[in-house]
Amino acid sequence: MSYKTILSYKGPFYIELISVFGTNIRNLNDVYIDARKKLFKIFIELSQNVSNYSEDFHIVNNIQRIGVGELNVNETKDKYYFSTKNQVKKTDAEILAERCKLINSSEYNRLRELKREQRLNSPGEKFGARIGLIQAVMLSKNTLDFEVENINDTFSYFTLTVKIDKN
């Protein structure tokens, strides 16, 4: 299977960058328009997760927290692959891994229920809706691939990959 790199980035996930990258992905070419619309939505959602939750972050103007991480968008003949990688607390990596397993084992309608429950029960404000991973699976209709890589006693890297079928 031959992979072609569409985009690769490592650094702080500023909204301005995310927006430009996302818009370029959405408008890449005239084919697979529906798949690229889904890729755009998933790209924005998961990139903002890195920005909001990465344990490696910058503080801008003494207020705003901007997460640091990596992203990669690749394609094969029949799929787009979007990956994010960022630093998380070891304890959070375990929670995230369990959450991915639950989402991967749930049917579409169950995911829809989970999304509704989660959104209604989320505290809102700075915590958002906390349904980005569910949304990624509902949009792509593919399971999440994830990997936890040890850094030290406190932190791990969490890599998440979403596959989007072109047709």
Next chain:
Amino acid sequence: MENIILTSSSTTPYFPEVNFDFTSGVCEIKGESYMEETYKFYLPLINWIKEFTTDVKSKLELNIKLIYLNTSSTKCLLDILELLKDYEDKGGNVKVNWFYDQSDPDMIDEVEDFEAESGIKIKLIKFE
């Protein structure tokens, strides 16, 4: 009470265009919504709806023309829809229209979820 008018910009496409008009009671949110600190952006809109539904108390029509909104924005929009449902339950005249691109079937599911979660009727209208 004052109107809220926020125009869109090509340099910040993650902010939607907003036009909340208290004289007509017509409110519109248009474009895309995936800014940082979503709640800070939506809080004045939520407060405007609260003020309108407690002080002005006339007919309110919300027209949503968002082609993309991230999940944080969906939470804020749900807060607005819940306020409108409360207003309707107390006898307020409310109409919610959601304009969608017919090539984006995922949006229809999203609107159905908003209806179920808020309890308010949302009319789906295809973009011209």
